[in-house]
Each structure stands twice: as C-alpha cells, then as structure tokens.
Amino acid sequence: DKHTWFEGIPLLTELISPEFLSEEWKKFVFKEDDVLLLTYPKSGTHWMKEILGLIYEKGDPKWNHSLPIWERSPWLEFKRGYRLLKDNNGPHFISTHLPIQLLPKSLFTSKAKVIYVIRNPRDVLVSGYFFTSIMPVCKQPESFEQYFQWFLQGNVMYGSWFEHTLGWMTMRGKENYLMLSYEELKRDTRSTVEKICWFLGKKLERAEMNSLLKHSSFEVMKDNLRSNYTHAATSLAATLMRDSLMRKGISGDWKNHFTVAQAEAFDRVFQEKMAGLSPELFLWE
Numbered sequence: 001d002k003h004t005w006f007e008g009i010p011l012l013t014e015l016i017s018p019e020f021l022s023e024e025w026k027k028f029v030f031k032e033d034d035v036l037l038l039t040y041p042k043s044g045t046h047w048m049k050e051i052l053g054l055i056y057e058k059g060d061p062k063w064n065h066s067l068p069i070w071e072r073s074p075w076l077e078f079k080r081g082y083r084l085l086k087d088n089n090g091p092h093f094i095s096t097h098l099p100i101q102l103l104p105k106s107l108f109t110s111k112a113k114v115i116y117v118i119r120n121p122r123d124v125l126v127s128g129y130f131f132t133s134i135m136p137v138c139k140q141p142e143s144f145e146q147y148f149q150w151f152l153q154g155n156v157m158y159g160s161w162f163e164h165t166l167g168w169m170t171m172r173g174k175e176n177y178l179m180l181s182y183e184e185l186k187r188d189t190r191s192t193v194e195k196i197c198w199f200l201g202k203k204l205e206r207a208e209m210n211s212l213l214k215h216s217s218f219e220v221m222k223d224n225l226r227s228n229y230t231h232a233a234t235s236l237a238a239t240l241m242r243d244s245l246m247r248k249g250i251s252g253d254w255k256n257h258f259t260v261a262q263a264e265a266f267d268r269v270f271q272e273k274m275a276g277l278s279p280e281l282f283l284w285e
C-alpha cells in the first residue's frame with residue numbers, strides 16, 4: 001500500500017523512516033539555533049527552503065547550487081533526512097509536513113525558530129493533483145474528481161488539510177513562530193523576505209537581497225538542477241519524480257481546474273471546518 005496509516009494519518013510508505021514509526025523518534029531534540037520549516041505538502045516548501053539557504057548565505061547561490069535541496073534542509077520524517085539530521089550536530093534547517101500532534105515534544109519547549117507557510121488550499125489541491133501524477137510513490141487517483149474527494153476527506157498524504165492547518169495555527173502568538181502565506185510571498189517577495197530576515201535576526205545588504213530574489217525566483221529554481229529534483233545528481237530523485245517540482249508557480253490556478261460544483265462543494269467544507277478561525281488568517285483572500 002502506498003499509504004502507511006500512523007495515528008490516523010496517511011504517510012508515504014516508501015519514504016517514511018523506520019525510526020519515525022518507533023520510540024526512537026520521540027527523543028529527537030530540536031536545538032536553539034535550528035530553523036524548522038512547516039508546511040502541508042504543496043504550499044511552497046521548496047521555495048522557502050531556497051530562500052532560507054540564500055538568507056544564511058547572504059544571497060550567494062553557491063551552497064544552494066552545490067547540494068540537492070533535500071540535503072540542504074532534510075525531511076525530519078524521511079529515511080535519508082532523519083539520518084542526515086542525526087549524524088550532524090547542527091544547527092539545522094529542518095523541513096516537515098507532519099501535523100502538529102506527530103512532532104517530537106522537544107519542539108514545544110525549544111527556542112528553535114518555526115516558519116509555517118500556508119497556501120490557499122484550492123491551489124494546494126490542484127498542485128497536489130499534478131504532483132501525485134509525477135510521483136510513483138503516491139496513491140494514484142483515476143480522475144481529478146476522485147482526487148478532489150480524497151482531499152476533502154483527508155485521504156491524501158499527511159491527511160486533512162483542514163485539521164493540519166487548525167493544528168499548526170494553535171502555535172500563533174509564540175515568539176519563535178512565524179506564519180506566512182505563499183500568496184504574500186508571491187505578491188511581494190522582497191517585503192516578505194525582509195520579514196523573514198527580521199524574524200531570523202539576519203540582515204542583507206541591497207545587492208545581497210537582489211541576488212537572493214534572483215536565485216529564488218521560479219524561473220531560476222526551475223532550471224536549478226539541485227532544486228527541481230528532475231535532473232538531480234543522485235538516483236534518488238530520478239526514481240522519485242518524473243517531472244519538475246516547479247510546475248506553474250502562480251496563485252489562483254484552481255480557477256482553471258475546479259468546476260462550479262467543485263468550487264461550491266469546497267467552500268461548504270471550508271466554511272464548516274474552519275468556522276472557528278478569523279477570516280483574516282486566510283492570507284490568500
């Protein structure tokens with residue numbers, strides 16, 4: 001089966017690390033100078049990874065262009081990621097798609113900086129549909145409509161977008177937690193990156209910032225062999241993904257794919273599940 005269900009959450013069987021499914025995992029300790037990137041899949045994770053690397057390298061793309069993206073910011077819950085993190089003392093850039101209840105408890109007492117990126121779930125759904133079709137390790141739907149239903153039911157990798165989002169939003173207000181949206185990053189990349197720099201206590205000169213903006217742009221990332229996964233230097237990526245991770249890189253693509261009935265059905269579920277939250281939090285509106 002493509003999904004391994006763990007505490008009610010479907011995870012990708014082929015990628016998940018055995019440690020994650022054991023007691024070993026709960027002992028993982030986050031360090032004060034770690035930066036943890038949290039996302040529901042397809043919310044702009046890799047874009048943010050590229051940006052974080054460039055912030056720490058002051059806009060110099062050398063590091064981003066020399067290591068594959070999954071080694072620059074390893075995945076906590078995946079086989080290779082967990083090993084990379086354990087074998088090196090850090091500080092680390094760490095990524096995870098896990099829902100809040102599955103994180104090692106040390107996160108909640110550590111001063112590690114947490115960056116949470118949210119994206120319009122309609123675009124997350126469309127992006128996930130196309131991503132699934134290039135990822136043999138994912139469960140394959142027969143149609144867009146079927147994937148649409150799976151998404152609303154939470155029967156896709158990492159479970160329900162709604163529950164995932166409600167969970168991570170409970171960290172709002174903590175000093176070490178920054179919430180951003182894909183849409184604001186897209187609309188005004190420079191100001192949003194400045195906000196991230198401020199959060200991380202970093203300052204970039206004008207030329208450094210311009211270099212960062214260039215190297216984290218959709219076009220450059222699409223061509224960066226170490227970022228787009230397709231032509232990457234290891235066999236891992238070749239078997240993992242059949243096409244580029246950088247597909248379209250825009251906000252609002254759902255309008256090209258949802259039928260009127262799907263848009264209405266989505267709104268109904270959204271309103272029901274997210275009823276308790278202030279609309280201001282939905283930063284894509």
Ligand code: A3P
Nearest residue numbers: 042043044045046047127217218246247248249
């Ligand atoms: P689309 O499929 O809508 O194009 P993740 O990294 O969480 O898997 O998210 C992937 C999505 O982010 C894809 O969305 C991808 O194209 C988009 N993306 C990646 N790099 C980007 C960039 N530099 N600018 C804008 N969007 C980017």
